Amino acid sequence: MSISVSQVTRKFGTQKALNEVSFEIASGEVVGFLGPNGAGKSTMMKIITGYLPQTSGKVMVCGLDVTDNTMEYRRKIGYLPEHNPLYLDMYVKEYLGHIASLYKLGRKSKKRVEEMIEMTGLTPESTKKISALSKGYRQRVGLAQALLPDPEVLILDEPTTGLDPNQIIEVRDLIKEVGKQKTVMLSTHIMQEVQAICENVIIINKGNIVANEKASSLTGASLRNKHEITCEFLTPVKKDIFDHLEGLIEVKSLTNTKYRIIASSDIRPTIFDRAVSHGQKIITLTQDQKSMEDVFRELTSNKK
Numbered sequence: 388m389s390i391s392v393s394q395v396t397r398k399f400g401t402q403k404a405l406n407e408v409s410f411e412i413a414s415g416e417v418v419g420f421l422g423p424n425g426a427g428k429s430t431m432m433k434i435i436t437g438y439l440p441q442t443s444g445k446v447m448v449c450g451l452d453v454t455d456n457t458m459e460y461r462r463k464i465g466y467l468p469e470h471n472p473l474y475l476d477m478y479v480k481e482y483l484g485h486i487a488s489l490y491k492l493g494r495k496s497k498k499r500v501e502e503m504i505e506m507t508g509l510t511p512e513s514t515k516k517i518s519a520l521s522k523g524y525r526q527r528v529g530l531a532q533a534l535l536p537d538p539e540v541l542i543l544d545e546p547t548t549g550l551d552p553n554q555i556i557e558v559r560d561l562i563k564e565v566g567k568q569k570t571v572m573l574s575t576h577i578m579q580e581v582q583a584i585c586e587n588v589i590i591i592n593k594g595n596i597v598a599n600e601k602a603s604s605l606t607g608a609s610l611r612n613k614h615e616i617t618c619e620f621l622t623p624v625k626k627d628i629f630d631h632l633e634g635l636i637e638v639k640s641l642t643n644t645k646y647r648i649i650a651s652s653d654i655r656p657t658i659f660d661r662a663v664s665h666g667q668k669i670i671t672l673t674q675d676q677k678s679m680e681d682v683f684r685e686l687t688s689n690k691k
């Protein structure tokens with residue numbers, strides 16, 4: 388495992404920002420970390436990166452314990468914080484050189500800085516002061532900084548927040564590229580971002596993990612074993628045609644020919660057979676997909 392979080396609790400005074408949170412992220416995975424404002428995302432990321440101690444529980448990255456606070460641990464992780472604290476008065480190259488020296492990259496520093504400038508598309512801006520850069524380019528400097536020690540794990544806290552649509556796509560593409568070789572955990576409020584970049588999704592709400600699944604199965608029809616099926620007949624049919632079907636949970640009539648069926652499994656073949664046995668013709672029989680927004684709202688909305 389690249390990242391292993393076990394029973395982590397973080398209290399601020401009497402408030403529990405994280406409540407016995409556990410999850411694992413395998414090497415090479417790109418995971419989206421979602422949750423409403425104040426859910427505990429940044430707190431979790433700060434704990435993994437060693438910027439904030441947990442109140443209890445264990446965090447391991449690449450087999451090393453965060454509480455040992457070693458340089459080896461810090462080198463394993465590249466971190467782009469939510470509020471990227473760049474030194475605005477420094478020039479891009481100078482700043483990255485400074486970070487390289489903090490990581491004690493030694494003689495490799497200059498080459499590594501050049502490589503990161505190239506990789507993050509900073510070449511045309513590399514001689515400017517950070518204060519003169521647009522938000523998107525500042526974010527690239529943050530990414531270049533995170534990538535400098537060639538970490539195995541990247542922790543990105545809302546990497547595209549505040550960027551314009553073109554910059555969002557560019558930074559996303561960069562993360563996708565980087566994600567081919569590294570383990571990436573990124574938090575975001577943008578659902579398309581998760582669908583565009585992440586294989587897996589962890590959703591946190593009020594300090595508790597409420598989902599940890601493949602992005603595809605989260606938006607698939609089988610969320611928490613509830614399948615939603617839409618069935619439309621050619622001519623009006625009474626609702627009791629569905630009576631006693633195995634796996635049936637609920638039937639809602641949308642019109643006198645169209646029904647929404649909730650079932651514990653995909654019972655479309657059974658529905659089809661039932662219609663045939665009643666001499667009815669089905670013209671639509673589909674299993675409904677949920678959008679990432681639907682799933683997110685379902686799992687984190689206060690109006691549950």
Ligand SMILES: Nc1ncnc2c1ncn2[C@@H]1O[C@H](COP(=O)(O)OP(=O)(O)OP(=O)(O)O)[C@@H](O)[C@H]1O
Nearest residue numbers: 399403404422423424425426427428429430431469
């Ligand atoms: N230093 C702190 N002192 C007191 N409370 C804090 C501190 N840092 C975070 N919290 C609280 O912990 C909870 C989780 O905050 P956190 O910043 O981790 O949420 P988040 O999911 O990253 O939110 P957002 O999406 O708004 O960035 C919030 O209620 C927040 O007010």
